[in-house]
Amino acid sequence: MTTIAAAQSTTTVRLDGKRALITGATKGIGADIARTFAAAGATLVLSGRDSAELATARSTLAGAYGVEVAVAEVDLADPDGPAELAAQATAAFGGLDVLVNNAGISYPESVVDTDPGHFDQTIAVNLRAPALLAAAVGADMVRQHIAGSIITVASAAALAPLPEHYAYCASKAGLIMATKVLARELGEHGIRANSVCPTVVLTEMGQRVWGEAAKAAPMLARIPLGRFAVPREVSEAVLWLASDAASMISGVDLPVDGGYTMG
Secondary structure (H helix, E strand, C coil): CCCHHHHCCCCCCCCCCCEEEECCCCCHHHHHHHHHHHHCCCEEEEEECCHHHHHHHHHHHHHHHCCCEEEEECCCCCCCHHHHHHHHHHHHCCCCCEEEECCCCCCCECHHHCCHHHHHHHHHHHHHHHHHHHHHHHHHHHHCCCCCEEEEECCHHHCCCCCCEHHHHHHHHHHHHHHHHHHHHHHHHCCEEEEEEECCECCHHHHHHHCCHHHHHHHHHCCCCCCCECHHHHHHHHHHHHCHHHCCCCCCEEEECCCHHHC
16 A cells, blocks of 8 residues: 555755654654654654663664654653653753654544543543643743744544544544644744644554454545555654744644545
């Protein structure tokens, strides 16, 4: 479904001198964003819940790209998780220039089979945590007069309803609006906030949910390019939004969906 060319990086965008926090940085899209940012020269703070995975990511990226990398083992589902992560991440290198809110979960369920516990957990991880983290990091950017960039990894499911993703669609749609409020309120401080909205991305989670041909076929039929995305296609959109190349871009939700949300 995916060509080799689509998976290869062609960007020359740089993030030298920028300090970036990436959540959910050890798997899937987050891991690819971390590699892409490291290759672009960014100083990184990687967050996740698994200390061994974080340690491996730290040594791998620092060794491969010669950048400084710190890690923060924080569970964003905990009520105090967003504030704790903001404090650790801003302290690591004296502040942040970029926040990438990437961590997320999904429990595919039909509306009539919705589990209240799954619904609450999805809202907590996908909406509450990134919204509060962005507010805390944004506040530090304001205090330090940093003209930063906040990027939300939302979903095409926030722009067009997706069956069996009731809580997920609701959480990602809420996150897009939260990001727009960030852009509105923090813009006067030179801080930009944007969302990227991928269609299905062929990560481990994407393969697990959409790997069956029978399930994938109707979704693929709605994508004019006729395929799902690969992580690098999301990562390079995030990289561009984080960079000075997008210095006048704020408050947008950018589909990375092959035309899916055109209708």
